[in-house]
Amino acid sequence: MESQDGTLDFGTVVHTDRADGTALVLLVCEHASNRIPEYLGDMGLASETLSSHIAWDPGALGVAQHMSELLQAPLVHGGVSRLVYDCNRPPEAAGAMPVKSEHYDIPANIAMTPDERQARIKNIYIPFSTAVSDQIKKHRPSLKLMVTVHSFTPVYHGRKREVELGILHGRDDRFAMAMMATVPDDLPHVTRLNEPYSAADGVAHTLDAQALPNGLANVMIEVRNDLIRTPDQQRVMAERLVSWITQTLAGFQDRGAA
Template identity: 50%
Template structure:
């Protein structure tokens, strides 16, 4: 059941993908939970088919929304290529949630009793290339004097542990709330129930990518969570992405005018 230290084969391909690398827009979109795909040697972590298509394995609809946002705002998009159950790229290596033994009600047999070598191998094969790619893109943009806004895109379940979630879109931030504040103000009275740091917040460890890439360099940043029943099909993904693009565009314009 346990994965070997050489966890990815040549057939698995790259651990990270980049869309629209030459995008001229300010936004760098990041989708850490884009895929439910398992490496060949993972043996599906001992999970059945129902678990592997559920929210525990990925963020349904998030990549499609991120791709549309990338197109609408001409932004580069970085997304991972394997299930977050193998390695959650929005968690640091020292976090137990990076390779969880349990997710919601599901036990993850293939994540039990991992050796240090196996944990290191997953980190080196999946986490490091993903975040190295983001760091490289950001460094190149800074060298060129390009302003960058870091936007991570996620989805969440309508019901969690038996509890209904009424919020439809979460606007999350860590210590830098500049962009989130503007987006929340712009969303007031709009089409969706939008809330700050819901259904998760920095206290849950979900702002790792923002802390790693945006905060140290002062980049405007935000994490977006969309309830996944709203983006289960192409129509819903299009409507939500169009709405979010409008929020981002107006908020960035507002912050730019204030800074000038």
């Protein structure tokens, strides 16, 4: 659907919760929504596909919102499906507007024109990146840490994943390593470093582009989505993660690393 002036209408592409106040932590959830702008229809995909993990990170927003409440931290989250634009990828990346995801072809992206590609960059990626940058500027100098929150599917390309929590890093591995050194004894989840993805898979863009140049400690958290299907599961996961992050950050600051 086009707007009255003939431009493509993307709707609301980014949301910011708890934008005011003083914060130690900035939360980001790039793949929070599976919404498809009206002009794209169903992108040539079945409704069940658009509800699946290829279109968004199920459960991640609920976890991030509970974390935001517990930490009283600002949260920037996406308002459009990553199939339209993956805000954790730079414009030049093949996965920014994927023509294939897992074993699914994405017809609307295969048929995308150069002008539409530029329109998606201008109207989705840039506003999202600007919202994150604005929060960093607003909350300095108190801001110490950026945490991006994601979920992943239990079965990928037909293979079951044993890992339940992934602690990932980009070029700055300090906070991820500190978390792995302080895994709570009572954490009931299989937790691994840089699984099921790593920076080699191109997943550290937000950390490297936003946190690193601004001197923020940073980490990406991946949660297997069968563990956060319900609001209660999301709340419990958020509580566990916040307790762990808070403990790690306290030690991190004591060592003068943040």
